[in-house]
Amino acid sequence: MKITTPDIGVDKATVAEILVNVGDTISIDDSIVLLESDKASVEVPSTSAGVVKSILVSQGDEVAEGAVLVELEAEGQTAAPAEEAPQAEATPAPVAEVKAETVAPVVAQNTSTASVDVQVPDIGVEKAIVGEILVAVGDSIEVDQSIVVVESDKATVEVPSTAAGVVESISIQVGDSVKEGVVILQVKSASSATPATPEAPKPATESAPVAEVSKEETPVATAPAGDVEIAVPDLGVDKATVAEILVAVGDKVEKDQSIIVVESDKATVEVPSTTAGIIKAIHVTLGQNVAEGIGLVTIEAEGQAAPAAVAKAPASTPAPTKVEAPKATAPVTQAPVSQGSDKLTKEQNAANAKVYAGPAVRKLARELGVVLAEVKASGPHARLMKEDLFAYVKTRLTTPQAAPSATVAQVSGLPKLPSFDAFGGVEEKVLTRLQQVSIPQLSLNNYIPQVTQFDLADITELEAWRNDLKAGFKKDGISLTIMAFIIKAVSHLLKEEREFAGHLSDDGKSVLLRNEIHMGIAVATPDGLTVPVLRNPDQKSIKQIAVELGVLGQKARDKKLSPKDLQGANFTISSLGAIGGTAFTPLVNWPQVAILGISPATMQPVWNGQGFDPKLMLPLSLSYDHRVINGADAARFTHKLTKLLKDIRTLLI
Template sequence: MSANNQSYEVKTPDLGVEKAEVSEILVKVGDKVEKNQSLLVVESAKASVEVPSPADGVVEAILIKLGDMVQEGVALFTLSSSTAAAAPVPAPVESKPVEETKPVAPVADAKPTAESSSAPTSQSVEVPDLGVDQADISEILVKVGDVVTAGQSLVVVESAKASVEIPSPAAGTVESIAVTQGQTVKQGVALLVLSGSSGGGVTKITQLSASDKDAQTSAAAEKAPAVETKTQAVSTAPQVAQTQSVIASEDLSQNADVYAGPAVRQTARQLGVNLTKVKASGLNGRILKEDVYAYVKQRLTTAAAASVGGGTFTAASGLPPLPDLSKWGASHDEPLTRLQQAAIPQLSLNLYMPQVTQFDHADITELEALRIELKDGYKKAGIGLTILAFIAKATAHLLLQEPRFNSHLNDDNKSIKVREEIHLGIAVATDDGLIVPVLRNPDRLSIREIAKQLGELGQKARDKKLGPNDLSGATFTISSLGAMGGTGFTPLVNWPQVAILGLSPAAMQPIWDGQAFQPRLMLPLSLSYDHRVINGVDAARFARSLAVLLGDLRRVLL
């Protein structure tokens, strides 16, 4: 670079928001960038913005990292102008020997020597971001010496019930394989090494000089046949690897009509994703990188393929596509609420949980009499006393005695993580759907305090004023049908919890006391549990113990 080249900082422009998070850095040190080329992506709420380069130049330094919060005026990069680098720089008198500092001729004038034509350019192929923490190598599709083309599948990785093929990012010859079948890998792990000088195709690494003439020459060279464009990679100049597309041409053409940024499209090409199948979460239907990763993750964690009439289909949910219903009359689409849409991925996790439900009844005749006796005094204090306050207190007390119900199954499937505090998720019905705020440490609260907090949480849920902390960290959930009717139901365990208590409306029933039938107020209990953690006998004991506590709440004091 010429000594009179100037360096300058690229700063965060006015994004229209107070601050935003750096979600993606699109360049690296040494990259040559053009004016208006996207340098990084910042996100605020659910929208993302790409920050462009204000001028041509070379990236000298990156001053931020992923996850940083930036605001207007924060320095992002240091660029050096590349307008004065067309001519070679003469070596100063005190420089090193000429062989080490000899300037490199521009690409337009370079002719490959026998050495440069035969010297292979190697590159390591790594595991891309698959949207899951780790996956297993189930099959290696190539061997050392194989010639591969861009987009050809190299290995198959499996997670849960689906498998994904990792494609080659470029053409070349397999030099070495760094993984074995059955090995567990994660993002960034090296899979194999490709050599670029193969008869089947060349991984083109084009030398870039600072002049516009050289840049144009490089672009023209990439359009020519591979044999004519092979050039020697020079360590003293920035190198830019050609971006390869591993997505089918049909999918690629469909992607062109989707609202997404260049970085998202590049990610989709690398992972072979058809963007028309990805659900957008960005502003105005814009697809974000997180949406692409979520799609891939869903493919990895669901049974993606099934046989239909001798053929196959692929659906992200594991279910077949909806059939054509037009021949049976008219229909129209109605959107689910945002709350319902957000709940679908969470509810789908129950497909992978062996869930069982234990049913029982609790005699709450005396408990209801106590509630009626106390409710007027609570009402004067502005507190609504429901039977749920007593049930929350009894459940918290029982969880102290049965800590396995207050745990999570660890990822290794060999141990559980027992929570030492109790946080009850309390399901609340709202106009938008079911929402589950969290009652903190009810074992340490009085019935009055529990009743007050339940009322406040329910009102905040209906007013849509719950914060993230109000909705996270639950260890056990209670779902009540209240006065909506029904005699029983099977609640779904809210992963990563291992149990949930369902409450149906209490009803007067004739109960035999040994001498006669007596009218008793009976409360149906439905205890659903993850059978991987909870045994049936434990669930039966828990449900019966809870019924006994509700029959005589004085036992909580013992």
């Protein structure tokens, strides 16, 4: 049995440490080699139990997926010396002695196999509660079969087994609090459960019968343990096409060796063998469409030495065959389907079909109820690995679930567009990513009864003062715009008119008044409009506000805004600057209840009681949620703001 390098997510890795020696007896999942890349260190586990026969790599070697690391002499294969028995056929007495020596070690080896502890893996939280135990003592389980359900206050996760065999004991109970490393149960591997050969020593006292047994044992030692059919696993799609057949009838294959390549319009997947043996028949042809559960090949599985030693005992030989054959086939077609249908909807399974991932990862995703499109892939060619799935689940366990209200928005309830082919056709222009992600948020405005209050502010003296200051600011590398003064005036006013910076409660019975002011400032970028947040402008000077405005604007244009830069605003200002226009109705940005629009200032004649004076007038557009703010309150708000902007000195009073 050869242990090869699995898919480690990188093209090549370096052998950093060899963890076993020739002659060591190892179990399934024992670490044998430590590999290192520039991304991570990974311990490669053994996929079989046995004795290390040879080590085929050295420290410092570079290996890739499929490279042979070590060669094992699988447990039970030490009965091979029995092949020499026919040479002693002519002399019965010596044969009896040989058989006594060869059978004894086999029995000792079979009964010395240790049980495997299955432990709680890293589940992303310090502690979790055992919600359900899915197996019982005496049950036969497979690798990756769910054995225990654990729950935290964030999520529920099914823990898969890391070993195959018979459940020997269960160390936990429903309601127990467990953490990483706690032993869940003990599994007795299939090889250690093989019937012993108590009758083997008997032939030592009778030379003639022993000679007969030795003649029959020679072919049985290499006889197959049974035919195993390899079926199409869950590929995540309804149908796929056989693109390549990697084996031929008569070929010897190892467990997990790729045998068939199937392709869909989404991905290419290599189907591995679930057992070692010889290809007896191939049931598919190139180009054939296949679906989950369809037989691909039949493998004549390799025999085990322990059953061979008792080939003469009719009562004990059928038992191993009946146990092993179902293990190779039943879990593949039954368990994943039932678990998957319980955890994911049809839509989610359809989404999973579009993601590049192997059958084992898809099976695990169904068991954990994970939509693969939500998981970040780290494998080559954006392939999803099991580690990616575990990392996603760990994050989900430790992160509070988002409020349902955040996902209320739909694009719209509008009917489908008609065809324009009869009117010259269309040319499709794809919206920018920023515009696409803004659509759900903007659609929430459909649920807000919005009104806009218009007003004009005389900023003649304010603009004159700004012109006096801007030269000094420019020397310090600061751009002083009228927006800095407007932000300062609005933040001052919001401390008096707190409802304008509040939120309507979910039950619609109260207004939630915020303790701080965090102001969203709309910034135009080549990709669309974005709204970074200026923190606590009421506590900052006009100079500090001007500096932060410049920083936020540049980050927005450079696409360097972090999620934190866009969160927490309770009032927004949107300015058209010098673009043009006389007024507009900005949309209230839920969950806020008000937004102020600024249009370009223009010189206008203003009546002073005796004549007209030229004044620089700034158009204001205050949109508000009429469920929270009355029209009179909105008019009062804009009137106060015009007075502040006309004489900014009133901020000091």
